[in-house]
Amino acid sequence: MICIYEGDGLDRLSPLCDLRPAFDLRCGRFTLLEKYRRLYPDEPFFLWVRDEVAGITAEAHPDCRVNVNPKKGRLFLSATAIFEEPVSAKGRESVLLAGDEVVGFRVCAECVQKLGSVRGLRADLAEEQVKATVLKWPWELVEMNASELLRENEVRSEKLEARRQKSKKRTGRLERGAVVVGDRRKLHLEPGSRVWPGTVLSTETGPVFIDRDAVVRPGSFVEGPCYIGPGTVIDGAKVRPGCSFGPQCRIGGEVEASVFQGYANKHHEGFIGHAFVGEWVNLGALTTNSDLKNAYQPVQVSWQGKTIDTGMLKVGCFVGDHAKTAIGTLLNTGVRVGTFANWFEPGLSPKEIAAFAWGNKVHWPLGHVLSNARKVMSRRGAAPSAAYEQALRTLYSRSS
Numbered sequence: 001m002i003c004i005y006e007g008d009g010l011d012r013l014s015p016l017c018d019l020r021p022a023f024d025l026r027c028g029r030f031t032l033l034e035k036y037r038r039l040y041p042d043e044p045f046f047l048w049v050r051d052e053v054a055g056i057t058a059e060a061h062p063d064c065r066v067n068v069n070p071k072k073g074r075l076f077l078s079a080t081a082i083f084e085e086p087v088s089a090k091g092r093e094s095v096l097l098a099g100d101e102v103v104g105f106r107v108c109a110e111c112v113q114k115l116g117s118v119r120g121l122r123a124d125l126a127e128e129q130v131k132a133t134v135l136k137w138p139w140e141l142v143e144m145n146a147s148e149l150l151r152e153n154e155v156r157s158e159k160l161e162a163r164r165q166k167s168k169k170r171t172g173r174l175e176r177g178a179v180v181v182g183d184r185r186k187l188h189l190e191p192g193s194r195v196w197p198g199t200v201l202s203t204e205t206g207p208v209f210i211d212r213d214a215v216v217r218p219g220s221f222v223e224g225p226c227y228i229g230p231g232t233v234i235d236g237a238k239v240r241p242g243c244s245f246g247p248q249c250r251i252g253g254e255v256e257a258s259v260f261q262g263y264a265n266k267h268h269e270g271f272i273g274h275a276f277v278g279e280w281v282n283l284g285a286l287t288t289n290s291d292l293k294n295a296y297q298p299v300q301v302s303w304q305g306k307t308i309d310t311g312m313l314k315v316g317c318f319v320g321d322h323a324k325t326a327i328g329t330l331l332n333t334g335v336r337v338g339t340f341a342n343w344f345e346p347g348l349s350p351k352e353i354a355a356f357a358w359g360n361k362v363h364w365p366l367g368h369v370l371s372n373a374r375k376v377m378s379r380r381g382a383a384p385s386a387a388y389e390q391a392l393r394t395l396y397s398r399s400s
Contacts, residue, residue, distance in 0.1 A: 002040050002089075003076045004033060005048040007102075009136060012303065013080070015320030015355060016138055016261075016276055018339045018395055019388070021049040021057050023079040026246055026261050027141050028148030029209060029227045032082060033061070039086040046070055049079075052394045055387030077104040082144070084131040094128040101134040138276050138318040138336075139301070139310055145259055146206070146242035149225035153186070153207040172210060186224065190214075193228075205241045235267060246279075248380050256291075258316065263380055275316035278339070280376050282324045289331035290348075291316035301334040302351040310334065320355065322373060339395060340369055355399040366396050 004023050016025055023033040030038070037045070046065040049057050058066040075089040077096075081103040087096060089106065096104035105125065135141055172189030174180070177197025180187055186203035193210040195201065198218035201208050206225030210216065214228045219236035227244040228234060234245075238254040245251060246262025253266065256273040260266070264277050268285035275289055291314045293299060299315035301308045317331045320339035325331070330348045337343065338355030345360050356364045364372075369392060373384050384392070 001070055001074070002036065002043045002045050003048060003070055004036060004045060004079050005076055006050060006079045010050070010080075012136055013138055015323075015336060015339045016141075016278060016318060017053075018355070019053065019056065019279075019321050019391055020060075021047065021053050021079060023047075024057075024060065025135075025141060026244055026259055027082065027135070027144055028152050028244060030152065032079065032135075035082060036077065039083060052391055056385070056391050059385055059387055074108060075104065075106055078102070078134070080135045081132045082135065082148070084133075087130050091128075093125055095125040096128055096130045096132075098130060098132040098134055103130060103132045103134060137301075137308070137310070139274070139312060139315045139334075142257065142259060142274055142276050142316070143312065145244055146225050146257065149209075149227060149242070149244065150206055153209070153225065172214075178216075182224075196220075211247075229262060240273075257314070261321075263377075263382075273316050274314045275318065277317075277319045278321040278323065280322045280373070281319050282376070283319075284325045284327040284329060286327055287325045287329040287331070289317040289335070290333040293333055299334045302336070322376065323353075338399070340364060340372075340392075356396060363400065366393065369396060 006022055010017055010022055013022060024031050046068060047057055047061065048067060054067050075087065091106060093107045095102060096106065170191050172191060172193030174189060174195045175197045178195045179200045180203065181200060182203035186207040187201055188207065188209045190210065190212045192213040195216045196218045199216050199220045202223045205223055208222055208224040208226045210228045211230045213230055214232045216222060216234045217236060220234045222234060222239040223241045225241060226239055229246040229249065231247050232245045232249040235250065235252045237251045240256035242257035243255055245260045248263045249260045250265045250267040253269040254271045258272050258275040258277065260277045261279045263279045264281040266272060266283040270285065270287045272289055273291040296313060299310050299312055301310055301315065315334045317335045317337060319337040322340045323337045324342045326344035329343060332349045332351055335349050335351055335353065337353045338357060340355060341353045341357040342364065343349060343353055356369060358364050370389055373392065377383055
């Protein structure tokens with residue numbers, strides 16, 4: 001049995017994990033939890049998360065036990081780490097390290113039950129180095145996205161070729177008049193997907209994976225590495241390398257090196273680059289973010305009143321769930337847009353936009369927040385559960 005636990009420092013990933021556990025964030029084709037499941041396909045999982053997201057975690061992962069002390073657990077792995085290879089649950093009790101960063105523990109369940117958590121275990125354990133990367137800041141998810149897409153494709157290609165030798169698998173439709181530039185074998189079409197005539201897909205810079213029922217419409221230019229999630233529509237868009245789109249997104253304009261968690265709408269012209277966009281977001285027509293400073297200096301990001309130097313030349317925006325922008329919105333370099341923020345102010349945005357902000361002076365009333373969530377989610381055939389609405393209420397209370 002494998003335990004994935006949320007540790008300290010999750011506020012650094014805000015607003016991306018305000019309404020989800022950290023292991024449900026996307027990087028590459030998969031979320032961090034999905035990556036763990038691929039490493040341990042035959043193991044049951046249980047999950048330790050913050051109390052405020054426990055309900056929605058249990059709903060999202062009904063086959064996992066949530067916030068229940070394990071009786072047989074022995075391997076405890078961080079919710080904000082990406083492992084390159086599985087770590088054996090067998091062996092001496094150890095703290096697992098990636099460099100100086102703690103990424104997990106191998107301990108008996110009884111020890112954890114006595115402590116109530118994995119905190120405080122390190123002092124008495126041997127140290128073991130493992131191959132893993134720790135994600136501390138939102139821009140690190142974006143920075144790793146392209147390399148994760150390439151790494152995941154290498155693993156998938158080996159399995160796919162083996163299956164192809166045994167049977168002819170039904171795939172999506174690549175219509176006559178659609179152009180593939182580069183190695184055709186690096187274009188993966190899942191059943192139900194469709195690439196219309198008048199589109200250009202390039203695999204010269206990496207693979208393009210189009211998932212079930214996804215559509216690439218005429219006038220689109222898509223460069224790999226790229227992942228287009230189930231039911232997502234690419235509509236006359238320029239998609240530059242390093243993009244991942246989760247389920248049911250609507251994408252137009254130009255997008256570069258960005259992650260869309262899912263259920264987000266950027267259907268019109270405008271540029272989004274080196275960004276992470278949460279679920280149920282609506283970006284108004286011509287919304288554009290800056291991802292490079294005019295002086296070509298490393299981008300600085302505001303966080304809890306502090307200035308953090310990312311050390312990176314290209315850093316875009318980080319948009320929380322249900323955030324909305326007006327037409328023509330200009331998002332500053334490295335801006336954080338809070339969960340349920342509605343931004344319509346003229347000119348370049350500030351570096352931080354608060355959760356539930358209505359412009360730069362007013363707070364959304366809670367009743368309007370809940371009503372709007374129901375309306376927006378119904379447009380994709382979904383509805384907020386009681387647990388989801390309670391998580392919204394808790395976040396609203398803390399933000400107020």
